[in-house]
Amino acid sequence: MAELELLVALNMIPYLGPVRIRGLLNCFNTYSDFMNATRERLLSVPEVTPKICDIILEFRKKVNPFDEIERIKKLGAKIITIEDEEYPRLLAEIYDPPVVLYVLGEASVLNMESIAIVGTRKPTSYGQKIAEQIAGELAEFNINVVSGMARGIDSFAHKGALKAGGPTTAVLGCGIDVVYPLENHELMKKIVKKGCVITSFPANSKPLPSNFPARNRIISGMTRGTLVVEAAEKSGALITADFALEQGRDVFAVPGSVFSPYSRGTHKLIKQGAKLVECANDILEELNLRKNDSAEIKEPDLTLEESEVLDMIDYTPVNIEFIVQKTNKPPGEINAVITRLQLKNMITLLPGGYVMKI
Amino acid sequence: MRAAIKNQDFDFPIKRITLNLAPADIKKEGPHFDFPIALGILAATEQVPASALEGYAIVGELSLDGRVRPINGILPMAIEVKQKALKGIVVPLENAEEAAVIKGIEVIGVKSLKEAVEYFKGEFKPDDIASKVQDAFSLDFEGDFSEVKGQEVIKRALEIAAAGHHNLIMVGPPGSGKTMIAKRIPTILPSMTFEESLELTKIYSIAGLLAGKSSLIKTRPFRAPHHSITPVGLVGGGRIPRPGEVSLAHHGVLFLDELPEFSKEILELLREPLEEGKITISRMNATVTYPASFMLVAAMNPCPCGYFQDPFHECSCPPHKVHSYLSKISGPLLDRIDMQVGVLPVAFSDLEKVNSTDSATIRNRVELARKLQLMRYKGQNIFYNSQLTPAMVNKYCKLGKAEKLLMKEAFEKLKLSARAHNKILKVARTIADLDQSENIKEIHLAEALQFRNLDKYFQYLKV
Ligand SMILES: Nc1ncnc2c1ncn2[C@@H]1O[C@H](COP(=O)(O)OP(=O)(O)OP(=O)(O)O)[C@@H](O)[C@H]1O
């Protein structure tokens, strides 16, 4: 059992990843032992190269784990270590788990059944809708929805879970006291109330692009599976999916339109064997979690005119002009029908003037 | 002036001449004083009978050889002559027809100082100008809506805007036809009343834009200044204050293409005319007010690359660029725009087969809706639905039970902003007027709820 101060200190030294830290922990148990270790002793650790040794010698005096622990306490957050009960069990199983996690909020959700939802930062309204919907369904099954609190799909996944009253966990690529992106300030507060925000980065760390792979590893690592909702051909979400596969977890993908650039990444995953997902049930079934086949579909009552228009609308965006031309009706009438179908929750209107079924 | 008088074989007095330009507290500007001054000198020296000049206004610029040259702004002067109940106005021949638009005053067109003198001596009979006055003329416009294939949804939106004089903004990707559509708006605007024509023609007269045309302008103007326009070009100004684009668009359309490309300074200047229907230009020692009541039509892409939130194209703009692009037009300007429509490219395989309504059909419906409004708002100092004050909205846009319910549901489900409330009601009022309906019905309101498309983009910005 290593001392908390030692774990925190090691985690604060740059260039020390989880694997090197594990090597050091094989040789050191206490903070003072580590601080007093000579160069020779440090070099005797197999994972420590001369270069890394120089970095350790330089930084071990600069970092102050006592201050850090004090600071975290003041923030109302806490630090859990890989040896704690509260540490996510699934995460502990991966090859390179972080030795400490900073947690703001309810740490108990970390060991609930968890599913990750990730995707593009610039989703279409279809992507937003489906991310929110599936997250909500998962939350209703009491599954913790894990994501990265980035713009786009991440945010919608958290929101969907919260709307359904469920738990959700945001994994940050920055310090626990840094809000990024800034506009998610409110969202972060809500997540902390219902679930938790976690990170492996010390307080005050900036959201550097180089932090995101480590963050994504945690997202896939602490969950049973990762669902990708909309990802362009080269997207960070695909990297998370790769990690999930490396870690032996499942990958799921939501299909989209063949014409949409934001579906190229997800379709690629499906071609490679990711399970195609239309609703939360598809995930639950795969993971033998719980099944629910009594999904009833309510038929709302539509006027003749409304059903005629609805028949021309599909799950891919269609220009209202197209409907006007095909029905040969005055555009004013069609617009009025569109409003009614929107209010009956049958379709959604996209920016620009496309409509689409929901 | 000495040269002009001598060259016309008159004597220039070898005396001291005192000239009294009353009232003294107004700065006199413009070249149109030298012709009347010359006639005054000739009257004072009894080369022309002074009594004959009484009751006539005289305007014109004198060249060195004594010929009378045309000037700008004749029409407002002729109107003044009529209002002051003077006998008539002596004007440069080239300006005579413009002055003769005003009936009931004598218009004497002369080529030279000599002709004017001869007229007052009873030796010269001017042409009968009144019979020459042409029918009202039209400003030149491009095209017809039948050339815009499909786009019935957008044409309907413009029909509503034209009928209720609603400001409108079009948002859409590059090449979707926004500019092409906007250029054809004048072809569906209703005809002007005589008073409107007169007001507009006065502005063009002052701006010197009548270009030999000699009668009232009968069509509503369409002005499309480029985004590089200067403040003076937009609102008017200069030593002799010239009306700017906002006034030249009076009673017609001011079209701002690529709206976010205009500078903040320029967009800010639109606020006064949009609110007041006029523009006040301050100069060193005076202010001039010109009418500037126009319908604003704007076009824009949703982001610098044009494909933000487009389901079929990847947008190459970083989120903060989209943000700063869109935020340029948010706030006060957007608050004055009743209708927001999305414009998508028409992608029909056979463009020849699509239905494309022509301008005349639309204009007929617009005229009828305008008449209803003119009747309804008689004596209330407003003319169109877009001008309804909040109190008037309560009075003229009453909703029935079913409509109230629809409105409530729409606000809850469609995430409409509170600011949109009255705009939707005003637009619904116009849709009802196009339907010749006394009351706003559910179908009118349901249609009016579709013109909030730019707000949709703003909603996506927040995430
Ligand atoms: N509905 C249509 N019918 C006929 N021609 C069209 C139509 N829509 C577009 N076009 C053609 O496409 C050209 C480009 O349209 P336009 O310049 O009006 O697009 P825009 O929306 O203003 O684009 P941008 O955002 O790049 O300014 C037009 O000049 C016209 O030739």
Ligand SMILES: [Mg+2]
């Ligand atoms: Mg254009």
